[in-house]
Amino acid sequence: METQILIGLEIHVALATKTKMFCSCSTAFGHPANTQVCPVCLALPGSLPVLNRRAVELGLIAALALDAEVYPSMQFERKNYHYPDLPKGYQISQLGAPMAERGRMTFTGDEGQEETVRIRRAHLEEDAGKSLHTAEGTLLDFNRCGVPLVEIVTEPDLHTPGSTRVFLEDLRELLHRTGVSEVRMEEGELRCDVNINLVAPQGGTEISEVKNLGSFRGVERALKYEVARHREAAKRGDRLRHETRHWDEDRGVTVAARTKEESHDYRYFPDPDLPTVTLDRPWVHKIRSSIPERPRDRKLRLEKEYGLSRYDAEVLVGDGDLADFFEEMASRGADPKTAANWVMGDISGYLNAHGVRLGELPVTPTDLVRLLQMIDADQISGKIAKDVWLIMAGEGGSPDEIVQQRGLGQISDDSLLEDLVSEVIAENPDVVGQYLGGKVKAMGFLVGQIMAKTQGKANPQLVNAKLKDALEKIQGRR
DSSP states (O other): OOOEEEEEEEEEEEOOOSBOSSSOOBOOSSOOTTSSOOTTTTTOTTOOOOOOHHHHHHHHHHHHHTTOEEOSEEOOEEEEOOOTTOTTSEEEEOSSSOSEEEEEEEEEOTTSOEEEEEEEEEEEEEOOOEEEEETTEEEEEOTTTTOEEEEEEEOSOBOOHHHHHHHHHHHHHHHHHTTSOOOOGGGTSEEEEEEEEEEOTTSOOOOEEEEEEOSHHHHHHHHHHHHHHHHHHHHHTOOOOOEEEEEETTTTEEEEEEEOOOGGGGTOEEOTTSOOEEOOHHHHHHHHHHOOOOHHHHHHHHHHHHOOOHHHHHHHHTSHHHHHHHHHHHHTTOOHHHHHHHIIIIIHHHHHHHTOOGGGSSOOHHHHHHHHHHHHTTSSOHHHHHHHHHHHHHHOOOHHHHHHHTTOOOBOOHHHHHHHHHHHHHHOHHHHHHHHTTOTTHHHHHHHHHHHHTTTOBOHHHHHHHHHHHHHHHHHHO
16 A cells, blocks of 8 residues: 545635725735724724625635635634734634635646646635734734635645646636736735645554745645655654644745644634625626636637647646737637747747736737738748847837838849859858768858848748759759
8 A cells, every 4th residue: 555645725815906805905015014004904993894895706706717616695704813913813704604615626737647626615814914023023014914815725636746836826827817816926915825644554644734835836845845754754653743834945844833723723703793795696697607718728729729739728828918819810810830839939038038018018919910921921031020020029010111111021032142142152162062062951051141141131942942053053064
């Protein structure tokens, strides 16, 4: 018998609302400490919460995108615990009557296998503040108090650190694509607690939880460490404590924090200031019908509809904006494979190099389709097209205007190209001799010389044809 690794996740996602869950304070990131607070999120006496309708709507989108069962009503409860960054002394969350349960998400694991993770529940809650540990002591910033979260809890259906990372990456793309969250991990908009248990032949080890992991790399590394720690304990026949641990990124280890709490430790009870929320069926149906195509479904469709490879489809869908741009190009007649290569290569490379988003470029899919048409019509070479693209991306303008204004049109004049061929042959007798002696690759050098003389504007097909014809004539005279 082999040991089996069971991994479950508790994923906290900040919803893309402008205001907090129960008050009108801004959720904007990066403002000076304690400048986005009010009596409600500071829990001052007499303040009362008012539920943010948009937060409920975004939470429903998340639940429905995960194929979860949405209930007719939900109840907010108080989760009682005492941390310095929790001014109420409790967190408003959901336990007994959450928004949704029993969902699922299918993805392709780290080794290409199809896996399905069951979603135990999806519920709404508010975020806590932030403790800042400094040389002067621990400082508290309450700007984040009350930021709306959807918590997604999975069943322990994951079995490797690598697949766990892939699942989270796919989930992040799903939540971003459906507009639930911007999921900027550097701003704490997606944080993850991982629960791990190793079931061994002799009875296994107890579950441990690693809290507040803020990067996919951190999740994978922490899980690898915990898997090794559990396996060592199993070999010794030890039983590990049921505990909460923290990940030390610098040291690459997890460290014990406290004995793991159970739900009864938090003494949940219904929040008396918030009534039961009825989720209107027509409203839920309207939200369901508005959810865009899921990333996984889109990958499969791109493969089938456009004949793309799995890799190409995954790269495109990994950035929904790139996939949209590609599909718009294909709908306007561009060859799908050529369009995909340009979007994944030149466009993506430009975005990464300049740190901009696709929507910020002064280039439309129609512009790029026209550029490809100019290549097919031998109006410009592929090399010149790359230069035109850079001008389009940096300065704007149509490809026709740029080619005309800058004199970048392809040279296809027969007499001019024949003169250039004769000139290059006369300048390079040694290379010509090598070609005539059987070194076929020497012709590439001669073509390069012609292209250099025309600054890449010469029609490469015509250049090759005329050069070969001229060399064959010389061969015939020998």
